[in-house]
Amino acid sequence: MPAMSRPLISRRAEPLTGRAKVPGDKSISHRALMFGALAVGESRIEGLLEGDDVLRTAQAMRALGAEVEKLEDGSWRLWGRGVGGLMEPADLLDLGNSGTGARLMMGLVATHPFTTFFTGDASLRSRPMKRVSEPLSRMGAKFVTREGGRLPAAVVGTTNPVPITYELPVASAQVKSAILLAGLNTPGETTVIEREATRDHTELMLRHFGANVTTTIREDGARVVTVTGFPELTGRTVIVPADPSSAAFPLVAALVVPGSTVTLVGIGMNPLRTGLFQTLREMGADIRTDNPRIEGGEEVADLVVTSSALRGVDVPAERAPSMIDEYPILAVAASFAAGTTRMFGLSELRVKESDRFTATMNGLRACGVEVEAEGDTLIVHGKGAPPPGGATIAVNLDHRIAMSFLVMGMAAAQPVAVDDAEAVDTSFPGFVELMNGLGSAIEGN
Numbered sequence: 001m002p003a004m005s006r007p008l009i010s011r012r013a014e015p016l017t018g019r020a021k022v023p024g025d026k027s028i029s030h031r032a033l034m035f036g037a038l039a040v041g042e043s044r045i046e047g048l049l050e051g052d053d054v055l056r057t058a059q060a061m062r063a064l065g066a067e068v069e070k071l072e073d074g075s076w077r078l079w080g081r082g083v084g085g086l087m088e089p090a091d092l093l094d095l096g097n098s099g100t101g102a103r104l105m106m107g108l109v110a111t112h113p114f115t116t117f118f119t120g121d122a123s124l125r126s127r128p129m130k131r132v133s134e135p136l137s138r139m140g141a142k143f144v145t146r147e148g149g150r151l152p153a154a155v156v157g158t159t160n161p162v163p164i165t166y167e168l169p170v171a172s173a174q175v176k177s178a179i180l181l182a183g184l185n186t187p188g189e190t191t192v193i194e195r196e197a198t199r200d201h202t203e204l205m206l207r208h209f210g211a212n213v214t215t216t217i218r219e220d221g222a223r224v225v226t227v228t229g230f231p232e233l234t235g236r237t238v239i240v241p242a243d244p245s246s247a248a249f250p251l252v253a254a255l256v257v258p259g260s261t262v263t264l265v266g267i268g269m270n271p272l273r274t275g276l277f278q279t280l281r282e283m284g285a286d287i288r289t290d291n292p293r294i295e296g297g298e299e300v301a302d303l304v305v306t307s308s309a310l311r312g313v314d315v316p317a318e319r320a321p322s323m324i325d326e327y328p329i330l331a332v333a334a335s336f337a338a339g340t341t342r343m344f345g346l347s348e349l350r351v352k353e354s355d356r357f358t359a360t361m362n363g364l365r366a367c368g369v370e371v372e373a374e375g376d377t378l379i380v381h382g383k384g385a386p387p388p389g390g391a392t393i394a395v396n397l398d399h400r401i402a403m404s405f406l407v408m409g410m411a412a413a414q415p416v417a418v419d420d421a422e423a424v425d426t427s428f429p430g431f432v433e434l435m436n437g438l439g440s441a442i443e444g445n
């Protein structure tokens with residue numbers, strides 16, 4: 001928990017110009033630490049995101065017995081324990097603000113024969129965990145949780161894991177990953193079926209470490225992902241691309257601040273993560289993809305973004321998993337666009353670090369934007385002009401809400417403030433310095 005709050009205010013920016021490298025991908029960073037801890041021998045990670053969420057995972061993997069060492073900025077070395085070789089942690093694992101850290105690790109320990117206690121900050125303690133405890137219980141683990149399946153929770157790992165086939169009731173890469181990770185120390189084949197494709201970093205990276213993970217497409221289009229138990233994972237090098245979810249903030253900023261051109265280098269372009277870029281292009285955004293290449297097994301590219309007149313569009317529900325963390329910043333972009341943007345299928349936004357559906361709607365309204373909610377659809381009416389701004393937004397421990405409204409302030413008629421930007425460090429340490437380096441005017445308030 002932050003000891004003190006960090007209020008910030010974002011005033012009208014100069015045209016944003018220059019090249020910037022946003023920090024490493026958060027999803028890939030968590031997984032690199034976890035899989036390195038499970039592999040036999042040494043693993044190296046280059047470009048690790050050193051944000052609070054990922055540092056908590058590094059600490060937790062140490063508590064589970066792996067050697068985890070920072071060499072220099074972004075460059076880490078691990079010495080793993082082998083599949084099934086994790087040790088009972090002597091104390092609570094505190095995953096801070098991180099749903100990914102908590103849920104994936106619950107999967108990892110569910111099939112180890114010891115008990116692990118999990119907790120987190122006020123945000124994480126309010127988030128639903130039944131979505132993982134339910135399938136992991138079917139594999140044999142036992143859970144003692146607070147009311148509603150919330151943290152703190154104890155996971156009593158099973159000595160006798162049972163493989164399952166599980167069809168995901170919600171589109172969630174975290175739930176999919178938790179089950180696949182539990183399946184590593186389980187005999188036979190563990191299968192997860194997802195009707196909507198979610199980010200596949202677990203599948204890609206497990207294969208990179210030597211696991212047998214197959215993905216097939218069922219007749220109805222669902223993806224069937226199967227991991228074979230007891231693989232021999234061996235130490236590897238992971239090169240972490242820049243996080244497309246973090247790139248979203250300078251990218252939208254460059255679109256809405258007139259006269260801007262910004263180059264964002266080495267951005268992860270995994271097709272299951274690029275829904276925002278597609279949507280913004282449909283809105284008329286000038287985003288050029290330069291120098292596409294493969295780095296460390298992941299697609300990356302440089303994005304050259306030039307400020308653009310945007311127009312409202314419909315964003316279909318099927319696209320939600322590929323841009324799930326980007327809706328708050330998309331809604332900010334939509335408030336500058338000419339016409340109405342309808343974002344369908346946003347139920348999962350209500351269970352993130354905060355209720356992002358409500359936070360986005362209320363924040364935009366406070367900034368003078370006309371917004372409506374119809375069930376799980378968020379509707380933003382843009383005027384094709386800068387919205388009024390002039391509000392202070394309550395962040396409620398949600399990094400993406402803080403960054404989205406600071407971007408709003410860069411081009412709104414009046415400045416926009418946030419009550420506490422401390423949470424930004426969970427995913428984007430150096431956000432203010434990077435943005436101000438491009439020309440924004442964010443300062444303490």
Ligand SMILES: O=C(O)C1=C[C@@H](OP(=O)(O)O)[C@@H](O)[C@H](O)C1
Binds near residue numbers: 348
């Ligand atoms: O697997 C992951 O790394 C993540 C999956 C998504 O969560 P859900 O699985 O809850 O959709 C996303 O919101 C989160 O930021 C990271």
Ligand SMILES: C=C(OP(=O)(O)O)C(=O)O
Binds near residue numbers: 098352
């Ligand atoms: C939802 C997010 O992360 P997590 O679930 O890991 O807390 C996010 O980073 O927007």
